[in-house]
Amino acid sequence: MKQKALKARYPAVAIVGRANVGKSTLWNRIVEKKRALVSAEPHTTRDRNIAKAIWRGRQFEVIDTGGMDTEATEIGEGIRRQAERAMKEADVILFLVDGKTGVVPEDRELAKALRASGNKDIILVINKIEKLSQMGAPVERSVFSLGFGEAVPISAATGKGVGDLLDVVYARLDGKRLEPQEIPEAEEEPLNIVIMGRPNVGKSSLTNAILGEERVIVADIPHTTREPQDTHLLYHGHPVILVDTAGMRRASKLKKELDEEALRRNERALERADIAFLVLDATETPSGQDKQLAGLMRDEHKGMVIVANKWDLVKDKTTRSAKEYEKTIRQAFPFLDWAPIVFISAKTGRRTDELLDHAFRIQGERRRVIDYNAANRLLKSVIKQKRPLQTLGPKSPRVHDMAQVSTEPPTFLVTVHGEKERLHPSWLKFVEKRLRQKFGFAGTPIVVKSSNVPLSKSERKWNVRGPGMAHVPNEE
Template sequence: MSEQSEEPDVDAGEPSAPLKIRAPRIAVVGRPNVGKSTLFNRLAGKKLAIVDDTPGVTRDVREAKSKLRGHDMTLLDTAGFENARGDKLEARMRAGTEGAVMDADIVLFVYDARAGITALDRIFAEFVRKSGKPTVLVANKVESSAADVGITEGYSLGMGDPIEVSAEHNIGIVDLDDAIELALRGVDLTEPAEIQTVEAPVRIAIVGRPNAGKSTLINTLIGKERLLTGPEAGVTRDSITIDHIWQGRRVQFHDTAGLRKKAKVQETLEKMSVSDTIRALRFAQVVVLLMDATSPFDKQDLQLASLVEREGRAMVIGVTKWDLVEEKSETSKALREMAGRLLPQFGGVPVVMFSGLTGKSVDRLLPAIERIHNDWSAKIKTSELNDWLTEKVAKHPPPAVAGRRVKPKYISQTKTRPPTFVLKCSRADKLPESYKRYLINGLREDFSLPGIPIRMIVKSDDNPYHEKNRTGRQRRTPNNARD
């Protein structure tokens, strides 16, 4: 019997994971007021970052999805680099910018060609060179001849030829795209493929007064120091979006600038921050109204809640700095009582107490958000609604107006997010607002819709004998009546 040839050794290990091409991360960096945010907006194709002549407007690292000649990329807008160390705000901003450089695949080093190369430019350029990241040197603000000397000075940074652009006037952007594309050729953008979920994220806006702890809360929820925090009020200026995975589900946090009383919002920069916050609130699905446990339900908190109700968003009240409260049981009861009394439009709104700084009880917040998001998206069967309406009207019929009864006859849900109902009713224009509130409160209580704005539209039941429906019809008179 002849010997069988041996088969070659085969690796019995698990097959390697398939590779995918990820979107490159491109950080726009430089010292304050060189036009980084303007360039960021230009590359993103929309006005995302706040732009102002005041130095140091950008404080947190802001991300945006964009495309470079049909290819996906992620842009990072960063705070202006300051030569500061320690615990000062400028030092914390510097740390965030340095982290963005290390996290990026490509660095766009931006300097002001009109001002020329400064000592701070040289200090930051040395850090970027030592990082080893592929770098594109960008000479911004070249729209006039005043920039000629500064363009030449750029060669001294040791980052290659400066790309001449004017982000504000859309000059040189094509050349910049060429330079970015060339720099990306040497970057490895492959990584093991992961299971991708097509489920849209739950969009969560964190709003509140200045220094309530919004950024601290998000850092605790995502488990890393992603956002700039500190004791100074008004640290956050832009609305920053952060993607996160919670228990296998995508969530998207929107950190917002604190909103002060309208009379105190006077500076142009703060007005832009307020506008950015309101835009983030409109984009959100669930809003966490964050309050300071030491001074809850301030007038500004109530105004914010009214804004949330007007936009039709689901709401959760988050009470932070709970570690500073001594009588926790009594305070908890008092807060829930105040929520019910001061915010009747959000009857039964969830109130979650925690410490954003220490992380104690923060794990209660996201389950509460998930529950209220599901309720905000709920659809109730028409048959159940009409059985409910019959019972409610029998228990408490609407009052007669001018001696004639108003009869609710039919109800249906026409949309979700927020739940919107149409009530067909005889003499619809005579239905008292108090009775409408009675029905809305009944819907919220009987169908478990706490903390959600409910819309109710009252319409005529199209009675053919109603005066409006007889308009234009020929009225029978003795002259045209049948014999």
């Protein structure tokens, strides 16, 4: 069953207008975030940006939209559909016009469409008015001709007049499902899932397939999505934040400041994620760019699912095709041998439902805690199977104990006698392998590190159960 995006518990305010009138700047100002990309390039915003805002102790949702004066292209049609959906969902619409250029024919066309939409709560906003003297009589007359009455002058860039605008919004929303700010003390933290991949592998199509609606614009043109898109949903009663990101490109191909900022935001989206979906094009062999992105995701120590998309487009498939492609993926990403591979078609919806199940199982693995005694029984068997190695010299270090010291990702500390002894990385890798064989940890990286303790008994500061116990939470 496809998962629908959560319906707003709070009233919605949509910001609409033609390109470059300052919609995203105003959105950033109201929600007090710098998440929406802002540039002088028209149609920087393409998908809807949605976030909560608080004014006078009350919450409401603010929806940023793309400029509706788009060209008749696939992306342009998608931008308009997203804006029209926002207008339909909104309780109040903020119609922005540029106070410096005044009203242009595109504004009048949009005003006509807004009047035809039947939404009675439309607030006309004149942006880019740093000084009231800038709003001369010609501007006032042209704005009044749009048919929405008196306009609210603001400067989204400096914040002037935005408070007055929010007072007007507050008054319009009064009685429209306006709820007091609620911060439940024991509310379940949402599972944060980021969808990443190189351009045009089907990330936005996958987002829409999971949600069962067109939440983000999909086109065959690379880089359709430019900024991370957060969508809140419930899955079997559990909150999820699904983040669609822009296609990750090689740094050498980043020619525009806008693209560089978009990629920085993608990296920040990965940093705050719990689980990452690495989307690949199953019709192609994994590229060097795929490998670089996989390495970035591994280094962030996130839970991972490798998603082989476009499986419906693979030609001449046999019963062995999936195993052969999986072998290709494992050879390309040997450092992700712990990540499950799911073959899907975002276009048809095939197996997309399984992805959220994988994500919740992996999050459970990321939070698993292995008992100290169980960890050390495994350590003893590991030492018998393969004696500890150090980085230099033939002498085998004396390993004392092993304890799990944290979760998300599961992290284990092996303590070694002697301040100069250093365990070889290959032996620590072997310990990680045995931990997986014994305890599972599918879909999540495991961190195994070492620590040194003094040989002198007078210098030791650990209890009778071993030095590693000093690092175990809630243990004395």
